[in-house]
Amino acid sequence: MIKVGIVGGTGYTGVELLRLLVAHPEVKIEAITSRSEVGVAVSVLFPNLRGRTNLCFTEPKLDALTHCDVVFFAAPNGTAMGMARALLAAGVRIIDLAADFRLRDADTWLRWYGVLHSCPELLAEAVYGLPEMNRAALRNARLVANPGCYPTAVQLGFLPLIEQGLVDNQRLIADAKSGVSGAGRKAELGTLLCEVTESTKAYAVPGHRHLPEIVQGLNRVAASPVGLTFVPHLTPMVRGIEATLYAVLRDVSVDLQALYETRYRDEPFVDVMPAGSHPETRSVRGANTCRLAIHRPQGGDTVVVLSVIDNLVKGAAGQAIQNMNLMFGLAETLGLQSIAILP
Amino acid sequence: MIKVGIVGGTGYTGVELLRLLVAHPEVKIEAITSRSEVGVAVSVLFPNLRGRTNLCFTEPKLDALTHCDVVFFAAPNGTAMGMARALLAAGVRIIDLAADFRLRDADTWLRWYGVLHSCPELLAEAVYGLPEMNRAALRNARLVANPGCYPTAVQLGFLPLIEQGLVDNQRLIADAKSGVSGAGRKAELGTLLCEVTESTKAYAVPGHRHLPEIVQGLNRVAASPVGLTFVPHLTPMVRGIEATLYAVLRDVSVDLQALYETRYRDEPFVDVMPAGSHPETRSVRGANTCRLAIHRPQGGDTVVVLSVIDNLVKGAAGQAIQNMNLMFGLAETLGLQSIAILP
Amino acid sequence: MIKVGIVGGTGYTGVELLRLLVAHPEVKIEAITSRSEVGVAVSVLFPNLRGRTNLCFTEPKLDALTHCDVVFFAAPNGTAMGMARALLAAGVRIIDLAADFRLRDADTWLRWYGVLHSCPELLAEAVYGLPEMNRAALRNARLVANPGCYPTAVQLGFLPLIEQGLVDNQRLIADAKSGVSGAGRKAELGTLLCEVTESTKAYAVPGHRHLPEIVQGLNRVAASPVGLTFVPHLTPMVRGIEATLYAVLRDVSVDLQALYETRYRDEPFVDVMPAGSHPETRSVRGANTCRLAIHRPQGGDTVVVLSVIDNLVKGAAGQAIQNMNLMFGLAETLGLQSIAILP
Amino acid sequence: MIKVGIVGGTGYTGVELLRLLVAHPEVKIEAITSRSEVGVAVSVLFPNLRGRTNLCFTEPKLDALTHCDVVFFAAPNGTAMGMARALLAAGVRIIDLAADFRLRDADTWLRWYGVLHSCPELLAEAVYGLPEMNRAALRNARLVANPGCYPTAVQLGFLPLIEQGLVDNQRLIADAKSGVSGAGRKAELGTLLCEVTESTKAYAVPGHRHLPEIVQGLNRVAASPVGLTFVPHLTPMVRGIEATLYAVLRDVSVDLQALYETRYRDEPFVDVMPAGSHPETRSVRGANTCRLAIHRPQGGDTVVVLSVIDNLVKGAAGQAIQNMNLMFGLAETLGLQSIAILP
Secondary structure (H helix, E strand, C coil), rough: EEEEEECCCCCCCCCCHHHHHHHHEEEEEEEEEECCCCCCCCHCCCHHHCCCCCCCCCCCCHHHCCCCCCEECCCCCCCCHHHHHHHHHCCCCCEEEECCCCCCCHHHHHHHHCCCCCCCHHHCCCECCCCHHHHHHHHHHEEEEEECHHHHHHHHHHHHHCCCCCCCCHHHEEEECCHHHHHCCCHHHHHHHHHHHHCCCCCCCCCHHHHHHHHHHHHHCCCCCCEEEEEEEECCCCEEEEEEEEEECHHHHHHHHHHHHHHCCCCCCCCECCCCCCCHHHHCCCCCCCCEEEEEHHHCEEEEEEEECCCCCCCHHHHHHHHHHHCCCCCCCCCCEEEECCC | EEEEEEEECHHHHHHHHHHHHHHCCCCCEEEEEECCCEEEECHHHCCCCCCCCEECCCCCCCHHHHCHHHHHECCCCCCHHHHHHHHHHHCEEEEEECCCCCCCCHHHHHHHHHHCCCCCCHCCEEEEECCCHHHHHHCCEHHHHEHHHHHHHHHHHHHHHHCCCCCCCCCCCEEEEEHHHHHHCCCCCHHHHHHHHHCCCCCCCCCCCCHHHHHHHHHHHHHHCCCEEEEEEEEECCEEEEEEEEEEECCCCCCHHHHHHHHHCCCCCEEEEECCCCEEHHHHCCCEEEEEEEEEHHHHEEEEEEEEEHHHCHHHHHHHHHHHHCCCCCCCCCCCCCCCCCC | EEEEEEEECCCHHHHHHHHHCCCCEEEEEEEECCCCCCCCEEHHHHHHEEEEECEEECCCHHHHHHHEEEECCCCCCCCHHHHHHHHHCCEEEEEECCCCCCCCCCHHHHHHHHCCCCCCCHHCCEEEEEEEEHHHHHHHHCCCECCHHHHHCCCCCCHHHHHCCCCHHEEEEEEEEEEEEHHHCCCCCEEEEEHHCCEECHHHHHHHHCCHHHHHHHHHHHHHCEEEEEEECCCCCCCEEEEEEEEECCCCCHHHHHHHHHCCCCCCCEEECCCCCCEEEEHCCCCEEEEEEEEEECCEEEEEEEECCCHHHHHHHHHHHHHHHHHHCCCCCCCCCCCCCCC | EEEEEEEEECCHHHHHHHHHHCCCCCCCEEEEEECCCCEEHHHCCHHHHHCCCCCCCCCCCCCHHHHCCCEECCCCCCCCHHHHHHHCCCCEEEEECCCCCCCHHHHHHHHHHHCCCCHHCCCCEECCCCCCHHHHHHHHHCEEECCHHHHHHHHHHHHHHHHHEEECCCCEEEEEECCCHHHHHCCHHHHHHHHHHCEEEECCCCCHHHHHHHHHHHHHCCCCCCCCEEEEEEECCCEEEEEEEEEECCCCCCCCCHHHHHHHCCCEEEECCCCCCCHHHHHHHHCCCEEEEEHHHHHHCEEEEEEECCCCCCHHHHHHHHHHHHCCCCCCCCCCCCCCCCC
């Protein structure tokens, strides 16, 4: 059994990690921490876990965590970087679901996150946890930067096109729509039901923190700087990201459907739907799946890729466990087989 | 492996049965029928099942079904009674998720459902599939009438009070609130998103078909006729029933919390919450659990029981599988352990 | 033109007051206050008002408010009682949308609201602003206690029965379902979209502050103490209250439909629907209307009254303006004629 | 008073027309027709209108309609073209909220709508009812083709850029998100609450009927053929369209904020928000307003325009009344001043 610790388990990625890990056959959760809820039973905060776990929240102390084989950070940005050196030194592996180790460049991190990075020397070692891009490196990783939710949906959608050099890399557009759980579980006016239900809006158009993350990933694949316009939107639902991606084809004769099917044939968690499909976010609710569909409207040179994920699963907790499975030599799909709940 | 057939798999109880049975370790689905979708892959209708089943819908023919060990009817009322005799004769056991075998009296059935019952001789044999009430009989049942969603929530809530004769049986009130999936997957104006979202209403106040079913169950427990006012409501959500039950105590000195905890101590799917709790339907979304809380407001003689279930799971497909597990001597919880999805 | 001040205009009753008062033909809004948003344009907080008002939030100072003819308090409990004496002394009339003057007994106020009342001498003068109960007194009122949202729906539903002494007053039950806007516009976890959407729950079953308010009103009508069990529920919608009321009839021969139609024949904002109806909250969304329907299920002795309002309109801002119209001798419906938005 | 007829008043544009016309000070509704609901009171179908109109649905007969000054068609595509010649001959003016007269080319109509146009000779006369583009022609129009909902949001967003020739017309992208009411009030599986809530999806990516309408409008403004990729999406809300528009600037030095503010300065129903804004659809719910915001992310050469409307108001019934006001020489804003309901 893998001994697991969770730092910061009171948010939506935390409860989702718990839902999946409690049922994972090779995992034993050793500790779950929360500064604000010390001593409170997890099932008091999250009654869906009543009868399934006796865990209580504890102080986020190094001692307890160093006994773990791996620690998940489901805490705010800046938390993992404060404990990473010590944990790694103690031989504990780390999967950070926040942003601390996603950007390889400390200056870029400072620019977008507004604070100095406290362990920049680890940035080069951190492996970006998108298995479809980085599987080999993940198997041996000590420190995994779990991707953001938008970056997961957008990169999986663009990947085959960029890898093959089929589109104008300077004119990429990603128009993404997210459920509200992406904003986290925080007492804020902006995500009250009465503020966001029955409404849709774009936000962060001048610049969202997931932009540099996506660009970094696509740059690496393209082996040259890409130009991306990324516009996130808030839609009135709990879970789900729908990303509609636009690019201009260099050559319209390519069989895009075959390209995607081939690229993802062996991926357990990427589903290329039949030509003409329109994936719904609800088809992946609660599941670790990304569904894709590829269109070329009116036979023109604009390709439209539709990509859907559950932001809390393939966009966060599920992908983190997929990474853990890889890191510990388990079947990649272990504990991640539950079927999306529909309706 | 139990060979399972499903008749009428295109509704919401059908897709929920599939979600649970596909993952059930002791089940092999032999056939799923739908007159309107013959030849269509199940995963075309329900993309959450892509990659998890290759089943296609077939004609509802006896031949194919008689090879099964058990057939679930997730079809409209009146379907099961048309095939029950033949299937039973062939040694196939039946679990009907519709209403055909819920009422023991053929006249009552006629009055509430408006058609003659076509095999009234089976009514006496049919076992009402509420395990918390009928566990022993279910183990040997050939024909199980799976309870309605409201009757599950209401009966589990009233049961301990009625069994112990603690309340005035003539003044029972059940005010129940249901999600929209209870109305089924049918092309109708009344359940369009634009007709039911952002609104709440009572319906069927003059009389709902679940009323005689609940009364029959409570009568049997009380061993005398009870008087129940039952008012169902439609609330703007997909899944979930919240039933708020009111009764007048004969004796206010009883420890109701202890009574409920004792009554349900060994029930794997009934959770009596701590005193003072207010269960949320979301805490059981996707799970086969009924959560209860008991209140006596202002210390008066009115007891208020709060009961929540997922109408598609404990109120339909999950309970049906719980019954199957009992009928076939499996662990009662097999295939029913998934944790509610929250948020 | 009536010169109007609004204290505490940043909540949902505040923005609803603004929506209605900006379009009221006999009103000029002189000031709107908010400690936290001083200097901010109202239309920045509430973009629906862009182009319709140039008001900015100001400090809640007495000076500015004493120039008004009437001041609405849309602020938290405890605000109005701090300014009431001074405003009344300056000849300004007051309509408090919070609870400060709803309970006539200072001790009861202390028990339910947890703080001493700071001007108990005004409680006797305050007129409870339910026009259907108190129209005459409201015309001359200096100080109006605008009813709570639940009390409006529940009292209008019970009124004809209690006035005529037709039911057992000791066994009244009000099972009420509310949208989330009733909880106000505050940065709190409990009303985040992800916490309350797709779920229903009862809350405050041991005791809700609207209980003593309802009981006080019904006691007065009954001229004796009534016994009421009141259970509020949270449903996943923004606006609307549906109250399902239960009582035991002393005499089942009364024509309840005629009783209600007669009682409310001349009421502009109470709509008794045809026999057999099931009012939906969406039928009053944005409108100052209470719709009622009366049932006697299965011809028994339990009467079921269904009552729906928009909690922000007839349950708050609209009723406040109805009261203002009465106080200033205007047509009672002035500025309150807008039709509910459906869908 | 303008005598108004409505053909096909049982859908969502029908009830919205009624909500607005019943309150319009210069309108008298003479007749409202519905083949399926003849004799039924409008307020039975739409209880929000109880007490506000005594109209009943009648047969759609020419006789009754020829007494009207203007007839609104809120009926399915193909209805208006069947009655247009006779009504015009009788001196009745027409506003069609469906698509019959939106496309000027009968062949294009056939290709996208699949049936022959039955009065192609009227296409040249029909005036496209987007006042911000066609105000002068609308004042004298006999026959107005009221724009589609998406075309209203998209064209108002692109107009200033195309008029001034500021962008590459071959690379226009419109990513639009719509509420479900845009699909109409029809008994269909696809728009059941349980099928569309808590989910987002793109649809009609290969080609939506609003594409040729938008392209025709933009072509005319550009005086040359434009290239547009248009992807509509379904989001889980009732009302609202959010269109996010992308174009490549020829010259990044233009002050886009000033351009938009100038272009729409005198438009009563287009609101250019301050630089940096993110309009929400709820800010226009129930109102005849289009709110726009203009962004140039990261100072690049891609312009992003955000455009929101209420699809049933500015995208249908409200714009139709705006056109009527123009046609009959009334103040353009008459009867259209109600403020959006928020929350």
